[in-house]
Amino acid sequence: MDLRDVPAPDLEDPLFQPYWAGAAEGKLVLPRCSGCERVNWPPRSVCPHCRSTESAWAEHQPHGTLFSWTVVGRATAPGYHEVPYAVGIVALDDAPVRLMGTIVGAEPSALVMDMPMSARFAPAGSSPEFTLVQWEPTADLSATPTNPGS
Amino acid sequence: MNSNNAAYVRGVGNTRYVKKADQSVEALAVTAIDAAAADAGIAVSDIDGIIVYHGHIGTDEVIAQLRLPDVKLRAIIDIGGASAVSALQMASLYVLNGAATNVLLVRAIKGNSGPRKAKRRSFLPSQQFRTQLEYVAGCNTPAQRYAFLCRRYMHEHGLTREHLAEIALAARAHANLNPDAQMYERTLDMDEYLSGRVIADPYWLYDCCLETDGACAVVVSAQPGTDGQRPAVKILATEEGHADPPDDITNRDPFLHVGLEKAAARLWDSISLGPDDMDAAMVYDCFTFEVAHQLEAAGFATPDTIGRLILEDGIRLGGKLPVNTHGGLLSEGHMVGLNHIVEATRQLRGECGPRQVSGARHVAITGWGNLGDGSITVLGRHDGSA
Numbered sequence A: 001m002d003l004r005d006v007p008a009p010d011l012e013d014p015l016f017q018p019y020w021a022g023a024a025e026g027k028l029v030l031p032r033c034s035g036c037e038r039v040n041w042p043p044r045s046v047c048p049h050c051r052s053t054e055s056a057w058a059e060h061q062p063h064g065t066l067f068s069w070t071v072v073g074r075a076t077a078p079g080y081h082e083v084p085y086a087v088g089i090v091a092l093d094d095a096p097v098r099l100m101g102t103i104v105g106a107e108p109s110a111l112v113m114d115m116p117m118s119a120r121f122a123p124a125g126s127s128p129e130f131t132l133v134q135w136e137p138t139a140d141l142s143a144t145p146t147n148p149g150s
Numbered sequence B: 001m002n003s004n005n006a007a008y009v010r011g012v013g014n015t016r017y018v019k020k021a022d023q024s025v026e027a028l029a030v031t032a033i034d035a036a037a038a039d040a041g042i043a044v045s046d047i048d049g050i051i052v053y054h055g056h057i058g059t060d061e062v063i064a065q066l067r068l069p070d071v072k073l074r075a076i077i078d079i080g081g082a083s084a085v086s087a088l089q090m091a092s093l094y095v096l097n098g099a100a101t102n103v104l105l106v107r108a109i110k111g112n113s114g115p116r117k118a119k120r121r122s123f124l125p126s127q128q129f130r131t132q133l134e135y136v137a138g139c140n141t142p143a144q145r146y147a148f149l150c151r152r153y154m155h156e157h158g159l160t161r162e163h164l165a166e167i168a169l170a171a172r173a174h175a176n177l178n179p180d181a182q183m184y185e186r187t188l189d190m191d192e193y194l195s196g197r198v199i200a201d202p203y204w205l206y207d208c209c210l211e212t213d214g215a216c217a218v219v220v221s222a223q224p225g226t227d228g229q230r231p232a233v234k235i236l237a238t239e240e241g242h243a244d245p246p247d248d249i250t251n252r253d254p255f256l257h258v259g260l261e262k263a264a265a266r267l268w269d270s271i272s273l274g275p276d277d278m279d280a281a282m283v284y285d286c287f288t289f290e291v292a293h294q295l296e297a298a299g300f301a302t303p304d305t306i307g308r309l310i311l312e313d314g315i316r317l318g319g320k321l322p323v324n325t326h327g328g329l330l331s332e333g334h335m336v337g338l339n340h341i342v343e344a345t346r347q348l349r350g351e352c353g354p355r356q357v358s359g360a361r362h363v364a365i366t367g368w369g370n371l372g373d374g375s376i377t378v379l380g381r382h383d384g385s386a
């Protein structure tokens, strides 16, 4: 998948900056509310549960399960010229949040509900470059590499 | 809201719905508004309130084109496809409170021959979630976002391709009875449905609504304006509701919960009627699955019975619950749901000819928009002097 034309989001947006900085290092980093300890995703500047405005960003295991997905047959998204491709929602294993991401490493027809998925950190964009968190079926649980980015 | 002192849908009007209109958006709007005013038995200059929607003709353009002498209030309701039904509530409040006398709801667009949808500005809430999380993943259309809901629902509740197909085929069969429909002369069978190219699987071509050139208009008033010559159409109750949270689909819990569930629960609580009393339903059908989802959320079925309602009890004319007898957004035209209100009104007056639901006295209309906002209303036929 050629990701060079995918427009970068605002990488300096304080709500998301640690997420993108983490992705650039091959890490899945999410905010945990300093007031109530919840992992809030998508991130919000004020915690809807406790009104805290403080978050601590922490690394998460880049593993989850495929909660739902679509196979895009008509290209509409900037930078995504080639179809078909799949976009999914992955339920993270170690926090009660779901993340949207492109699904790679499998034919769309091979995807199965709730199958184990692992993150892959892919270079994207051109000016500026950034790192996208994509998801692929976990090859074999016993053979899960310690560094999925490799 | 529900009030014994209810407002009325006093007049409705529309252009024919086509793929490419020769007229301008303004000319289409004027045609529909003139028709609605004539139908309401008022002069166009008596319109003193206007409610519109993003991307369609705006309030100031309407005032200028029609030289409306004294519009007292104007509004835009911005909950996507839930806006039209929601506007019935706002219009009712205006006319019952006396803030305005005749409130116009209008949609006019060159949705097919004008700027392409993907190029239009997004009016969704929390734009940073769209740009930071969705666009970068290759997801930027309603079809793609709602496909997530559709696939999960199919997995959890056993809905199948056959159910989606029947929603598309029923809509088309109804449009084939509606001379104003964009697809009036175009039949659709199962083979053709199944040959539709993938748009955002599970949504294929014929699971997706049309893009349309055209206009329609509705006049809401505290007076039925019928002089006893024809049945009045009363707005018995209208409610809107919002999902938790309304600005993100991915982390909702439960995932398939939408605003319509809350709105419908309040609606049925507020009137002495239930889903079984409805003679037809006009359901916001941006995509096939949303019809199933909303029929369940609105109380017409449960996750266990929705499949049976669609395939066995029937959603076509003659079935247990005729749905979208005009053809809906899937086959009549995409007027963001205002055309659903036009159709419900005509059904209650008995004006629908070959697609008439005989003896229709109560029709429910739903709206669905943005990322799961919902709205619902019940219109009732009221004979004799109001």
Ligand SMILES: [Zn+2]
Binding pocket: A033, A034, A035, A036, A037, A038, A047, A048, A049, A050, A051, A052
């Ligand atoms: Zn908190």
